[in-house]
Amino acid sequence: MTNEYDPTSLEGVPESGRERLEQNREGLYTSDLSVNEFLLVTQAGFDPVGLVVGSSIFHTGFQVAGPTASQEMTVLSEAMYSARHLAMTRMEEEADQLDADGIVGVRLDIGRYEWGPNMAEFIAIGTAVKHRDGVLHRAPNGRPFQSDLSGQEFWTLLRTGHRPVGMVMGSCVYHVGRRGPLKTLGQTGRNVELPNFTQALYDARELAMQRMQTEAKELGAEGIVGVSLTERTHGWGSHVIEFFALGTAIIRSEDADGSEIEPPVPVLDLNDRR
């Protein structure tokens, strides 16, 4: 749905946001980096250019599954995915307006409000950075990269001769079917694996991971690091579960001279662990 990307578009960025970005373009930067992160990002040759944010309030649709059916809730999967995608694209547009090379430290949050029980706000926040000497670090498709790496991780990744190209994710909302009463009776008393539950949960995770992988392939990535798999029931009841895989796709840097990090030196730390 967001395949046609217009870099000059500010669709979805509110009026006040445009003013804020204008300020940032004039030289003032904002960031949510900690001091350590700031120092490392600066040392890696990047300057923060501004805090960028994207948000999307989504009304998740409605879908019914039979009580014993194990199936993907495609409407919900789509909603969860599109909402995050919209939020991330808006954040990306803001970064683009700032001429940034990419965004580090992206956080994806889901906010719920009392005034909208079926609504959820999907928020993406990160710090846009730009290479100081103008070496382009954007993703192969010309868009600013996104990554959920902290400043430290970003620095380390660059040192290994890789760079992030984008945050990739996969979402799968699955309805885990209940067991029929006859089936339940038949297995009383012994330890048995429940193949329908196992398969449903297993398949749902694999689907989420596969979707993430497909995204990375489309980006032309070399691999994905830092994958986190989370499972949540967003108030849908215990049998409808969202499986969400999130990671950072990386590629080898063009100017990589086989750079490696120095061999680590073990150090006995004499600080108290307090």
Next chain:
Amino acid sequence: MGFRRHDGDAEPEAADVDPGLSERAHDRLEGLSGAGAIFTSGLSVNEFALLRGLGPEPLAQVMGASVVRTGWQYLPALQPGIASYVTAGFGATATLRQDRWGNAYGETSRAQIRSYLWATPVVCRLETISDAWSLARRRAVARLTDEATEVGADAVVGVSLQRLDHDLGRRTVEYVVNGTAVRSSTPNERAEPVLTGLSVQDYFKLLRAGQEPVGLVATTVATFASPSRDTRIRRARRFRSNQELTELSRAFRLARDSIREDLRGQIARAGGVGVVGVEISQSIRRGKLSLASALRSPEQQGWGRGRFGVPYYVSGRMEAERHGWVITMHAAGTAIRPIAGGGSAPAPRTETRLRL
């Protein structure tokens, strides 16, 4: 959809068969194993950087899951007393055991049950619950190993065992196992990938110290502690004073000892000399369990004909329940052994620094 069975699987005997690897998993891994394929990994950037320095390359994030429902858990049966309602020569003696003096041993007597409820503290292992966790974990780990073999890995690092509670129904337990499959640059002769629960940082330190991981060891032990009724009453009378709940202390100790024994056996089987990175977690809840029937074998249970042809029924449990605590203790670690011909690392440099 549907699970593919292992080639080497035996013919299914009962309802419970290991279904093997999921088709969906197969589809996903297919995209990762070919030439020029991307990799996925649950590694942090630091781990990724360190792994490249070590040599192995990451291949794929691999996973296994299993949901198991626990069977009925009974307390261990009492030694059967002398049968008072069935005597040799009458009725259904064939279902009872007879000793050499001609006494037929039958069900636990009422007097026994009374003394069991009033005066006997119970501290025991709960084998059915322990086995259910072990079954779930074994299946999940086997699937993870299958996935790793599918992408041609020779090790899986950062294996995390997670127990999830999805509230899918009573008495269901779920294990999910996650890890990153890696392949080292030097081909090695191992048939199965080696699993380690260690992070790459820890793995690096181990290798430097001349040790190598040989496999994941994990166990779950459930124990039960229940004070007798007169102990309860005595404690209730002295509620103002501090008292030790001796059954509970013993049950904890039993759980720890069992875990230690289990782990020791597993390490020996894996060919390790020790275990590192053991994580123990425990949960405790109040529970009510029934006593098992002393007539345990299948031909003894069910309907039978007693004296004068009066039918009787023997179920798996007695009409005796104990209230108590169910302690479930999980432990997981990585078994290690010294590398043949590997030296030990020099002592680490010590320096004092101020952390900012």
